[in-house]
Amino acid sequence: MIRAAGAVLWRLDGDRPAVAVVHRPRYDDWSLPKGKLRDGEDAPSGAVREVSEETGCSVALGRRLGEVDYVIPPGAAKRYGPKVVEYWAAAATGNGPTGFTPNDEVDRVEWLPPERAAQLLSYPWDRTVLGRFVALPATTATLLLLRHARAGDRDEWHADDRLRPLSDVGLRQSAALRGWLPLFGPRRVFSAPRVRCVETVRELAHDLGVGVVEDELLADEGYHRDPAAALRLLLDIARGDTPAVVCSQGKVIPGLVRALAERSGFEVGDEVPSRKGSTWLLSLYRDRLVAADHYPPP
Numbered sequence: 001m002i003r004a005a006g007a008v009l010w011r012l013d014g015d016r017p018a019v020a021v022v023h024r025p026r027y028d029d030w031s032l033p034k035g036k037l038r039d040g041e042d043a044p045s046g047a048v049r050e051v052s053e054e055t056g057c058s059v060a061l062g063r064r065l066g067e068v069d070y071v072i073p074p075g076a077a078k079r080y081g082p083k084v085v086e087y088w089a090a091a092a093t094g095n096g097p098t099g100f101t102p103n104d105e106v107d108r109v110e111w112l113p114p115e116r117a118a119q120l121l122s123y124p125w126d127r128t129v130l131g132r133f134v135a136l137p138a139t140t141a142t143l144l145l146l147r148h149a150r151a152g153d154r155d156e157w158h159a160d161d162r163l164r165p166l167s168d169v170g171l172r173q174s175a176a177l178r179g180w181l182p183l184f185g186p187r188r189v190f191s192a193p194r195v196r197c198v199e200t201v202r203e204l205a206h207d208l209g210v211g212v213v214e215d216e217l218l219a220d221e222g223y224h225r226d227p228a229a230a231l232r233l234l235l236d237i238a239r240g241d242t243p244a245v246v247c248s249q250g251k252v253i254p255g256l257v258r259a260l261a262e263r264s265g266f267e268v269g270d271e272v273p274s275r276k277g278s279t280w281l282l283s284l285y286r287d288r289l290v291a292a293d294h295y296p297p298p
Contacts (some may be wrong), residue, residue: 003037010138047153055109056098061185061284062140063089066087136291143284146277147274149196150170173276176298187207188244190245202214219244223256239287
């Protein structure tokens with residue numbers, strides 16, 4: 001199985017989105033930017049790397065657009081056989097370090113309205129992915145709702161539980177999240193005022209050059225006292241100009257995800273997953289949840 005990742009890369013052209021399509025001279029085709037994953041590379045990281053390499057743009061991933069699969073016939077490429085490509089919506093956040101330079105792999109990048117891009121794309125699966133992108137608004141707000149990393153066994157901690165720190169495993173999870181969460185372009189960081197929550201995102205905030213904003217409504221006890229106020233806080237955070245990371249606890253996250261979904265007309269199953277170190281990427285438009293993607297712990 002050949003695994004690859006890519007994106008519908010978009011930017012605003014006036015008040016409408018324009019999407020990037022790339023021309024590959026080797027195949028003389030037009031496609032969405034994508035490429036094969038490296039050994040050990042996760043799909044979101046591969047999507048950002050490949051899109052940046054092919055277009056010269058720095059990007060921030062948004063909602064997941066699913067995957068497509070097809071077969072590369074013998075002789076069509078160095079590697080052939082079944083191929084699966086995962087896609088995301090990705091906002092162009094500016095030119096990369098070098099910008100776009102025509103090369104043997106991609107010699108042209110065109111920014112087009114989605115309907116014109118669909119006409120130019122060479123393959124039906126690319127048009128399918130583009131259709132998933134245009135089915136929802138491009139300019140959604142991104143919230144990364146994160147449960148704190150592992151913090152050992154509560155029963156073995158005999159001091160104030162608010163002060164319980166991350167375990168060695170949790171510190172490794174935090175380090176992995178520090179490298180992974182920036183793929184989605186966060187610029188603000190919020191946390192429950194618990195040591196294990198703040199420790200999970202502190203180094204990420206340092207990398208971003210921002211502080212960690214703490215709020216008791218994001219902690220189990222504060223949420224339990226006033227779930228409606230916690231939901232209002234989350235919506236206030238979502239109304240900010242940039243994506244945000246919100247680190248919370250296991251009794252808060254399922255309730256917030258369920259409340260956002262139900263007020264937006266979605267049915268939610270019996271359980272909302274929320275393992276330590278896992279992340280919900282919530283996409284909102286005009287205070288309504290339009291997509292939700294769950295990522296397991298690193």
